[in-house]
Amino acid sequence: MVTATDLLRVEDLGISFTTMGGPIHAVRNASLRVLPGKVTALVGESGSGKSVTSQAVMGILPNTANVRGRILFSDPATPGKTVDLLEMPVDGEEIRAIRGSRIAKIFQEPMTSLSPLHTIGNQIGEVLAIHTDLPKAERRARTEEMLGLVGFKNPKRAHDMYSFELSGGLRQRAMIAMALICRPALLVADEPTTALDVTIQAQILQLLRELQQKLNMAMLLITHDLGVVANVADEVVVMYHGEVMEAGTVEDIFRNPSHPYLKGLMAAVPHFDMKPGERLKALREIPINVEHLLGRKKEVAPKGDVLLEVRDLSKSFVTRSSGWFGKSEPPVKAVDGVSFDIKRGECLGLVGESGCGKTTVSKILMRALTPDSGSVIYHGANGPIDVLKAEGDDLRTLRTKIQMVFQDPVSSLSPRMTIENVLSEPLEIHNRGDAKQRSEKVKSLMEAIGLDKRFLKRYPHSFSGGQRQRIGIARAIALGPDLVVCDEPVSALDVSVQAQILNLLKDLQKNLGLTYLFISHNLAVVDYMADRIAVMYAGRIVELAPREVLMRKPVHPYTRALLAAVPFPDLNRPLDFGEIRATSVLEKGWAPQFRADEQDSLSPADLGDGHFVLARRNVDARELRP
Template sequence: MTGQLLGTSTDLLRVEDVKVSFPLATGHVDALKGVGLRVLPGKITALVGESGSGKSVLGQTIMGLQPDYARVSGKVLLADPSAPSGTVELLGLPRDGRQIRAIRGSKIGMIFQEPMTSFSALHTIGNQITEALRIHEPVSAKEQRERAEDMLSLVGFTKPGKVFDMYPFELSGGMRQRAMIAMALICSPSLLIADEPTTALDVTIQAQILTLLRDLQQRMNMAILLITHDLGVVANVSDEVVVLYQGRIMESGPVEDIFRRPQHPYLKGLMAAIPHFGMAQGDRLRPLRDIKVDHDKLMTAIGNAKPMDTASRQHEAPEVLLSVRNLSKTYQTRDQAWAFRKPSAAPAPAVDGVSFDIRRGECLGLVGESGCGKTTVSKILMRAVTPDAGSVIYDDGSGPVDVLEAKGDDLQRLRTQIQMVFQDPVSSLSPRMTVGNILSEPLDIHRRGTPAQRRDTVDALLGAIGLGQSARHRYPHSFSGGQRQRIGIARALALAPGLIVCDEPVSALDVSVQAQILNLLKDLQKDLGLTYLFISHNLAVVDYMADRVAVMWAGRIVEIAPRETIMTAPVHPYTKALLAAVPYPDLERRLDFATFAGSSALTSVNWAAAFRAEASQMAPLDLGNGHFVLAHKSADMAELKS
């Protein structure tokens, strides 16, 4: 379908045979290879593809925001009744002239994936929203503020006047994205380009933003070009779909045809790579490009990494590998910490009485929204954060060790036995070290084996994660995101740990690369008997990986149960809200947008009385078969289950 244009004279936007290339020292790279698509008035067109497929390049080219050195050809036609011919050819306009600036923000708005880097940190939200009005519609300062506050109210802020005077860093990720939407829509554009607007957001906040975009699109009769790699989002909001791969359009058409009758192998492969609820225990994801794990090399690597006296110290291993009891951690705000008098309000705890066990060989999923305390718990387990209270006991069969009080030899052993895979593989790998040095560093620090054995272990780890020996001498920047995450996993495996804490290990990855990493983690768990604490806000991923699931809200675990119980018969209203917010890539299971029109699904306001009692009256109630829910101590069991 390269270069083919689907559309008629009624199209709001027509892209015809657009090609974009970037010159390199050794030649050039073709980002777009003759792309043609349409956006209809008042409709949502989704542009789907992996990272590097050219989605964002197309969005930038439509807006005239591509780099100066980019080579661009083709046509981008925007319907404009004020133009003599009824259309404007955007690529024919000077990139920084008065004509294209009159279109940006006024006729075409754009929201970006990461609003924090898109906002100026030095200006208030209101100042940045009204800037578009000052440029396109010169009105008085009073009217600018009134219109900006009206738009902030429209995108869901209950106190728009207060938000108008705030700075971007004072807002959460979801609030910043709402403010970005308000800035893009302040001049009522006929087309909104939304570049991955929900990728970095929690599932419940994502559902709110999707509901907001859908409502605004219908209310303002606005067209949206939605750039995303999430097929669940596409199925729930789009009217038409365009699938992009390596700069070429593989398939396009109405959303019904794309999901019910996909034709191209690439689209079918994308759908097969998505974890979905209800998968059988032995089912595997089918990534577009699978990783071949070298099991023999893997076992050699782990054998070399184990300390020599492990066998002599081993006694009968208990079922529970890690036992966490009553963890609490409170942070004071700067104002509270510097106050000379007693603070007027007690600081809210980040972690509040958290208790759970991780059994040997299992994967415990820990889910919840940003700010619920998931990462703080993981940092406490790694001794990166000291809790105010609580205990953490680790026993791998060599005797119980108090993680929080360990010193000397016990602490050194813990450092090898509990490892972590981080969310961002870019910032967690040193850019100044080669991959070989990154993987050998843990072995050097803990003096595992001879120098020759360490080299063999590094070679074996590289083979185990599907990278060749040439990767040893390369630096992290020369690898893709998925490859960097595999390097992070190999580093965590280098010391043959008993427990690996995975903190959002696939949230920054495309669906096909995500499938690679999840399958690799499952294979390693099976082959090595690894134990995982898997932290995520993606419930479909947790459903695929976890044996048991713990749900966290406001610093407390509100429900914990086997995976099947949590996913099919949740009891706590917050767990139900999380599951209801998941966008399925299935036209038969669309989001209930009415649920997320406000914030009632995310707060405790409308919960049953048993779930919102005073903290001193709450306790984890046993519902049987390993299912516990946080509720009032005197709550009726039968009533809770109903």
């Protein structure tokens, strides 16, 4: 029975999918509610049934779904009337009048949700064209107004831009504008900040909260980030294997969690208060075995020696203002004089927002990009090698000694190759052993990452995201590298799977003597993994220090802003949205000693104990200490 206070009420929802092997039960007897003007967070791992539940609310389940139960919606626009969304024909006029207008959805991945062939304004205006009778000029005016409302500085220009011209954060804002253009009563937000940087995520969360209050809108927030939940939600529903494990107010859930699954989720989240040597408590530990891994180092090389020396890297890209033959804009400096060392056996964390140059640096190290200037020297067992000029045998050595784990475990594995082919390919390319030896090595790699050898004949699509990422890690260590570049290896994973992968990387580092360059925008993850941390902003490293120093006593204002934007899964440590400035205006608020002028340029100032900060040349280092 729906109450007068419920905007949406899901009762005994059951969703199953018909397959050749029998029905798969995705949701079992799930019940939840969303109150008017409030945020209900739906929390759980991948495969728990969160997104399927949201699809049922929107009426966009595939034809193979079998649904039972009730989804009751009480639209404030029609007081006293309650409708069951499941009783409406899937493509009927009733559900189409509600979908997109009264109930709207923000999808998880804005790049695949937005059409690359249509402008942003065209796609947002299409929603108005479907649900209203407004003339074209009025639709454009409304669209530009909404683009301004979600944070676009120049709405008129943004209206005529394409999705591929926008950053991840701006694409997500465009998706929010499309969802809110008809002023819906309920917004379903499916992982709206998963792939975003902490500062952009904080801005999106602040934006959603402000718009929710301004439009008196309710929100069903689907996420696995408990930090986001603690800062945004009013009520929380925890799902596991299609069932609701626990539900209640955000106060009850965080202060008095009762279900073991919820307690396990909270223990799997990396946080800044972890003690040295403390491990994340994954819900399901991976049993790894590196004893039989061929190529395992008999004696781990001593720590402390410099393995990779990077000096004054610079890289610029030329963009065009519009069209194929448009006037060229001035080159954009993606990397601007970056220097650092990676010591053997350590993990150097590289953090910063999207567009700061992190991935460009990693591509230069892997020789996927050629820098405009600078040098990269690899100090191997047989002497130094110039990474940027290496040819012949030196280049083949580098290809085996420096490997990469990619951000997206789906697109980085070929869908046409079995896992056996994926793992044996690098061994074949570099002529390692005969067919029998390679087969044994592949089985050893599977043991090392905690996967069953029986899975070798399977294809990537039959594995979960976490398992695919483990396969990517196995491929990276197949040739016995010295340095592994990890480019956002856990950003697309749930917290429980993330804990598995991070623990696996730590175990492999310890057992195989690996060295990591760990690139991430998640500071809590970097705090758990790294020995030293370098912070990048606008193509430059603005601060570099040992982990405990940088996290406890940050000096540069950008580092402090990054730390302020991290959402904690703790009700006693809420985000201070007032402290989080937009990136575009961040630099204007910095103290003068961190800003260059015509008389004084910036250079790294040594604060002692391996702590460096980018500041004016003539400033005394003692003035920079907090």
